[in-house]
Amino acid sequence: MQTEQIKDAITCFPCLAEITEEDWKENGISVVTLPANHIIHEGEFLESAALIMHGTVRMYKLGENGREVTLYRIHDGGCCPLMASSILGETAYEANVCIEKPTKVLFVPARIFQRWMGTYMSFRQFIFKSFAERLIIMSNLIDNMVFKSIRIRICEYLLERTTEGDNSLTITHDHLAIELGTAREVISRTLKAMEKEGLIHLSRGQITNIQREQLLELVE
Amino acid sequence: MQTEQIKDAITCFPCLAEITEEDWKENGISVVTLPANHIIHEGEFLESAALIMHGTVRMYKLGENGREVTLYRIHDGGCCPLMASSILGETAYEANVCIEKPTKVLFVPARIFQRWMGTYMSFRQFIFKSFAERLIIMSNLIDNMVFKSIRIRICEYLLERTTEGDNSLTITHDHLAIELGTAREVISRTLKAMEKEGLIHLSRGQITNIQREQLLELVE
DNA sequence: CGCTGTTCTGTAACTTGATCACATAACAGT
DNA sequence: ACTGTTATGTGATCAAGTTACAGAACAGCG
Structure with a gap:
C-alpha cells in the first residue's frame, strides 16, 4: 500500500x-x-x-x-x-x-x-x-x-428515490420488481392502475409526474 | 457475581x-x-x-x-x-x-x-x-x-422438527402460521390437503404419522 | 431511411396465498 | 352437563405470482 x-x-x-x-x-x-x-x-x-x-x-x-x-x-x-x-x-x-x-x-x-x-x-x-x-x-x-401490499411498497420506493424538486425516476418495471422481490407483471399492473388514478405518469424506462403528497398520504 | x-x-x-x-x-x-x-x-x-x-x-x-x-x-x-x-x-x-x-x-x-x-x-x-x-x-x-411455496415450507418445517424415530409433532395451526409468517387459514387448508394425500394425519394440536420420506421427495 | 434484433411494457387467464366471516369441534373447569 | 375458551374447517373474495403471449419503443446498421 x-x-x-x-x-x-x-x-x-x-x-x-x-x-x-x-x-x-x-x-x-x-x-x-x-x-x-x-x-x-x-x-x-x-x-x-x-x-x-x-x-x-x-x-x-x-x-x-x-x-x-x-x-x-x-x-x-x-x-x-x-x-x-x-x-x-x-x-x-x-x-x-x-x-x-x-x-x-x-x-x-x-x-x-x-x-x-x-x-x-x-x-x-x-x-x-x-x-x-x-x-x-x-x-x-x-x-x-x-405485512405490506406491493402498492404501498412501490409508493415507499418512489418516495425514497425522489424529492420535492425532482418528482421523476428513471427505472424499468423489471428493475423495480427485482428491488421489491416480486414479478415484473405485478409491477406493471400496479403502476398502470396508479397511472389511471393520476398518481404517476408512465413512459418507457421512466416514471414521471410522481404525486409525492398523495403517495405520502397512502403510506401514512 | x-x-x-x-x-x-x-x-x-x-x-x-x-x-x-x-x-x-x-x-x-x-x-x-x-x-x-x-x-x-x-x-x-x-x-x-x-x-x-x-x-x-x-x-x-x-x-x-x-x-x-x-x-x-x-x-x-x-x-x-x-x-x-x-x-x-x-x-x-x-x-x-x-x-x-x-x-x-x-x-x-x-x-x-x-x-x-x-x-x-x-x-x-x-x-x-x-x-x-x-x-x-x-x-x-x-x-x-x-421463492418457496407454503406447502414446501411446511414440509421443511415438519422435517426439521421430527426424526426417523418420532414422526409426530405437537403444534397448533395457529402456531405454525406464526412460524412461517402466514395466516392460520392457509395452514389449515394446506395441511388438510396434505392429509387427504396421506402425507400426514391431523388431530387437535397435533400432526402425526408424518411420512418423512415422501416429504423429503417433495422438498428434493 | 427502412429493416432487424433487443428491450420494455400491456394484458388475459389461471394458480396460489391472504383476508373476512362464520360454523363446528374439542377441551378445561366448575 | 353447562360454559367459556381454544382449535379447526370452509366458502367467498381479493391480492399477488405465473404463464403465455402481443405489441411498442428503441438501437444499430445497411
Missing part, C-alpha cells in the same frame, strides 16, 4: 486513522477498482474482507425461476457484513453480489482483518455497527414483505 | 473462560431467570447485552393486523445480535422478543460488554460469529419466503 492510497482509504474510513504504518505495510492489503456489472456468485469463498471506498454493490438472492430479491446495497464508506461473516465464520457467504457502478474496494485479508478487529477499537466498533445496521435493514425488509 | 454463577456461565459460554476475576466483579453483571411468556416489545431500549445460558427466546415481527413472523430463536449458549446491536448502535432494537421457556440469562451492561469485546479475543469472535450466523439465517428466511 502506498502512502497515497492509505490517505485515500482513511478519508473513506475515518475509523482506519489509528492504524499504524507497519500494519498498513502488511502483505495482501490492496485497493482495487472493480468494473461495473461484475458479479460474484453465491457459494464462492472470500479470503479478504471488502471495504467499499467508492461505488455501489448490491447483495441479492436468486430464485431458480430467475426472479431476484435485493437484500441491500453497500455504498461509499460501508462494508458488507455478509462478506465479512464469510471470513469470520469460515462459511461461504450465501448471497450474490453485483457491482453496480465501477467500485473502489479496500481488500483486507481475513487474518489481518481479525487482528485489526482486536487491536483497534474504532475499527472494531465500525464493523460492529455495520453488522447491526444490516441486521436491522434485513429484519425491516422481512417486515415489509410480509 | 458469585463464584458458582461464574462457573455456570463459563460452562454455557466457553468463550468467557479467559475473563479475569476482577472483570467478573464489575457492577451490573447478573444472572437472571426470566419466566416463560414474558414479552419485550419493539422499541424498548436495552442497557445490557443478554447471553442466553439456558432456555429459548424468540425474535419476531408484528403486523398491525395481528399477524406475526418469527425471525429466529436463540437457544442455550447463544446471544441475540439484534439485542446486542441495540447496545452497540445505540438504537432501539426493532423486533419483539418472547421468552418461550423459563430462561436463564447472563446480563452484561453495555459498557462492560464493549470493553470485553476489546480485551478478549475469544469473546469477540463468539459475538461476531453470532452476528454472522443470524445474518445468514435471516437472508435464508427471505429467500424461503420469496
Whole structure:
C-alpha cells in the first residue's frame, strides 16, 4: 500500500486513522477498482474482507425461476457484513453480489482483518455497527414483505428515490420488481392502475409526474 | 457475581473462560431467570447485552393486523445480535422478543460488554460469529419466503422438527402460521390437503404419522 | 431511411396465498 | 352437563405470482 492510497482509504474510513504504518505495510492489503456489472456468485469463498471506498454493490438472492430479491446495497464508506461473516465464520457467504457502478474496494485479508478487529477499537466498533445496521435493514425488509401490499411498497420506493424538486425516476418495471422481490407483471399492473388514478405518469424506462403528497398520504 | 454463577456461565459460554476475576466483579453483571411468556416489545431500549445460558427466546415481527413472523430463536449458549446491536448502535432494537421457556440469562451492561469485546479475543469472535450466523439465517428466511411455496415450507418445517424415530409433532395451526409468517387459514387448508394425500394425519394440536420420506421427495 | 434484433411494457387467464366471516369441534373447569 | 375458551374447517373474495403471449419503443446498421 502506498502512502497515497492509505490517505485515500482513511478519508473513506475515518475509523482506519489509528492504524499504524507497519500494519498498513502488511502483505495482501490492496485497493482495487472493480468494473461495473461484475458479479460474484453465491457459494464462492472470500479470503479478504471488502471495504467499499467508492461505488455501489448490491447483495441479492436468486430464485431458480430467475426472479431476484435485493437484500441491500453497500455504498461509499460501508462494508458488507455478509462478506465479512464469510471470513469470520469460515462459511461461504450465501448471497450474490453485483457491482453496480465501477467500485473502489479496500481488500483486507481475513487474518489481518481479525487482528485489526482486536487491536483497534474504532475499527472494531465500525464493523460492529455495520453488522447491526444490516441486521436491522434485513429484519425491516422481512417486515415489509410480509405485512405490506406491493402498492404501498412501490409508493415507499418512489418516495425514497425522489424529492420535492425532482418528482421523476428513471427505472424499468423489471428493475423495480427485482428491488421489491416480486414479478415484473405485478409491477406493471400496479403502476398502470396508479397511472389511471393520476398518481404517476408512465413512459418507457421512466416514471414521471410522481404525486409525492398523495403517495405520502397512502403510506401514512 | 458469585463464584458458582461464574462457573455456570463459563460452562454455557466457553468463550468467557479467559475473563479475569476482577472483570467478573464489575457492577451490573447478573444472572437472571426470566419466566416463560414474558414479552419485550419493539422499541424498548436495552442497557445490557443478554447471553442466553439456558432456555429459548424468540425474535419476531408484528403486523398491525395481528399477524406475526418469527425471525429466529436463540437457544442455550447463544446471544441475540439484534439485542446486542441495540447496545452497540445505540438504537432501539426493532423486533419483539418472547421468552418461550423459563430462561436463564447472563446480563452484561453495555459498557462492560464493549470493553470485553476489546480485551478478549475469544469473546469477540463468539459475538461476531453470532452476528454472522443470524445474518445468514435471516437472508435464508427471505429467500424461503420469496421463492418457496407454503406447502414446501411446511414440509421443511415438519422435517426439521421430527426424526426417523418420532414422526409426530405437537403444534397448533395457529402456531405454525406464526412460524412461517402466514395466516392460520392457509395452514389449515394446506395441511388438510396434505392429509387427504396421506402425507400426514391431523388431530387437535397435533400432526402425526408424518411420512418423512415422501416429504423429503417433495422438498428434493 | 427502412429493416432487424433487443428491450420494455400491456394484458388475459389461471394458480396460489391472504383476508373476512362464520360454523363446528374439542377441551378445561366448575 | 353447562360454559367459556381454544382449535379447526370452509366458502367467498381479493391480492399477488405465473404463464403465455402481443405489441411498442428503441438501437444499430445497411
